[in-house]
Amino acid sequence: xxxxAIIWDWIAFAVRWxxxxxxMAWIGASFYFIALDxxxxxxxxxxxxxxxxxxxxxxxxxxxxxxxxxxxxRMPEDVTWFKWESYTxxxxxxxxxxxxYWMGGELFLLDPSKADLTLWQGILISGGSLTIGWIIYxxxxxSKLGETPTLLMLLLFVMxxxxxxxxxxxxxxxxxxxxxxxxTATIMTANVFFIIMPxxxxxxxxxxxxxxxxxxxxxxxxxxxxxNNYLTLPVIFLMLSNHYxxxxxxxxxxxxxxxxxxxxxxIRHYFNTLHKTGKGPAWTWxxxxxxxxxxxxxxxxxxxxxxxxxxxxALTPYEQKFASAEGFxxxxxxxxxxxxxxxxxxxxxxxxxxxxxxxxxxxxxxVAHHAEQVFLHAGLxxxxxxxxxxxxxxxxxxxIVAWVRAAKAN
Numbered sequence: 472x473x474x475x476a477i478i479w480d481w482i483a484f485a486v487r488w489x490x491x492x493x494x495m496a497w498i499g500a501s502f503y504f505i506a507l508d509x510x511x512x513x514x515x516x517x518x519x520x521x522x523x524x525x526x527x528x529x530x531x532x533x534x535x536x537x538x539x540x541x542x543x544x545r546m547p548e549d550v551t552w553f554k555w556e557s558y559t560x561x562x563x564x565x566x567x568x569x570x571x572y573w574m575g576g577e578l579f580l581l582d583p584s585k586a587d588l589t590l591w592q593g594i595l596i597s598g599g600s601l602t603i604g605w606i607i608y609x610x611x612x613x614s615k616l617g618e619t620p621t622l623l624m625l626l627l628f629v630m631x632x633x634x635x636x637x638x639x640x641x642x643x644x645x646x647x648x649x650x651x652x653x654x655t656a657t658i659m660t661a662n663v664f665f666i667i668m669p670x671x672x673x674x675x676x677x678x679x680x681x682x683x684x685x686x687x688x689x690x691x692x693x694x695x696x697x698x699n700n701y702l703t704l705p706v707i708f709l710m711l712s713n714h715y716x717x718x719x720x721x722x723x724x725x726x727x728x729x730x731x732x733x734x735x736x737x738i739r740h741y742f743n744t745l746h747k748t749g750k751g752p753a754w755t756w757x758x759x760x761x762x763x764x765x766x767x768x769x770x771x772x773x774x775x776x777x778x779x780x781x782x783x784x785a786l787t788p789y790e791q792k793f794a795s796a797e798g799f800x801x802x803x804x805x806x807x808x809x810x811x812x813x814x815x816x817x818x819x820x821x822x823x824x825x826x827x828x829x830x831x832x833x834x835x836x837x838v839a840h841h842a843e844q845v846f847l848h849a850g851l852x853x854x855x856x857x858x859x860x861x862x863x864x865x866x867x868x869x870x871i872v873a874w875v876r877a878a879k880a881n
Contacts, residue, residue: 476879480847483570490563494710497556498703504553505700509746511538520544541686546678554668561660568653572597572646577789578840579646584776584784586641596641597650601657604634608658609665612694620694627698631655631732635725644719645712645829651728652709655702662695700743704735716829717770727766734762771824778816781834790839796878798870799839805867806838806845809856820860846875 511523514537518524524537572580576590580597588596608627616623634654638647670688677684708731712718718727737755745751776784786794793799813820814832830844831837838845848855849863850871856863 476843476846477851479570479574483567486563486567486570490560490567493556493559493563494707497560498707500553500556501699501703505696505743506746507536508538509743511536541689542674542678542684546675552668554663557660557663561656564653564656568597568649572649575843577787578843580642581787582641582643582646583787584780588641593642600634600638600650601654604630604654605657605661609661612666617691617694620697623694624698624701628729628732632725632729635728639722639725644716644721644724648709648712648719648724648728652706652712655706655709659699659702659706662699666695667692701736701739702732704738705732708735714828716825716827717767720825720829721770721772723769723772727769730762730766730769734759734766737762778833781831781836784836786836786839790836792881793839793842793875793878794835796874796881798874798877799835801870802874803835803838805870806832806849809861809863809867810845810849813856813860842875842878845871850875 507525507527508523511525514521514524518537520539520541520543521537522540524535527534527536573594576593580593581588581590608630611617611623611626611630616626631651631654635647635651638650642650670692673688674684705728708718709728712728718724721727737759741751741755810832812818813823814826814830816826816831816833818824818826826832830841832841832845845855850868853863853868
């Protein structure tokens with residue numbers, strides 16, 4: 472079990488690395504094609520079927536790009552498809568969700584102070600909400616609302632706000648924002664897999680069989696692509712939010728997440744307009760700054776269990792496993808003595824308003840709840856506490872390691 476903890480952490484690191492790499496490729500390609508599409512100008516030589524073209528320079532070379540209204544008159548022999556970036560990003564993200572929030576659900580997913588759920592119930596809500604959310608969104612897009620894009624976007628925003636509130640009622644603040652990001656990313660990738668790519672295959676098939684492709688397929692794909700464009704920046708924020716407890720460690724975190732979606736719209740609107748007209752609307756930056764100030768203000772309202780509530784609450788089975796293990800008492804005082812100056816509900820370290828990553832280590836339930844994190848960060852490694860904060864000796868670290876090993880051996 473001791474070796475498994477190390478291996479499992481490295482697996483999570485590797486999958487996270489893959490997720491970040493593929494996300495950069497997907498987002499980069501998406502932003503490039505949005506900018507390209509908006510920056511096209513009418514074809515100078517009036518080529519048949521060409522709706523726009525553009526000269527670009529990069530890496531010491533010149534590129535000439537043309538876009539067809541629907542498709543060229545014949546199917547090109549070699550076409551580059553942009554799909555695997557999206558698929559790999561979602562698959563690696565789903566794997567990371569399972570590794571961190573399903574396998575580590577007692578620590579990162581479930582919040583006993585919010586809802587009395589078993590781990591399996593939490594996992595079912597986690598996975599089921601992503602699936603059901605896509606079904607509802609897809610239904611709305613395929614309804615008559617698809618003909619009124621602005622109204623559809625407003626309904627999508629309302630849907631995201633409801634999901635944000637719902638997640639915050641049952642999951643930890645960290646898991647709630649992460650799941651909202653996963654929910655949004657699922658919509659984006661499903662748009663590619665179920666809508667954009669199948670429609671493109673219909674166009675390709677028509678070309679190969681000598682038929683003129685129907686323009687409606689491009690219109691449908693364009694709607695979903697536009698949604699993806701405006702959702703990208705909020706998803707990045709939500710995926711990074713677990714590193715910043717000011718974002719998730721407040722009862723208003725669901726409102727913070729909702730406002731982040733609005734900032735994503737204002738920022739993308741600026742750049743979309745800039746690419747299309749050569750000048751972006753300055754008012755979007757003013758609105759973005761105001762929204763961000765509101766977000767920062769909301770983040771100062773803390774939430775979660777008080778010290779007395781944590782002391783009075785019965786330990787969960789996961790916490791009881793570590794609290795009843797041999798060596799817990801010594802480990803508890805070791806952790807409190809070396810870590811609680813920062814990892815407390817009211818940190819005493821200058822400059823800290825909330826505990827780093829929202830990890831609180833004051834009560835016995837706190838320490839038992841975060842046992843595996845303490846084991847990896849302050850037992851096996853010297854990552855915590857920071858050397859300029861306090862010098863933790865090897866004997867103290869050995870006490871933590873022995874305690875967690877004893878708990879895992881039972």
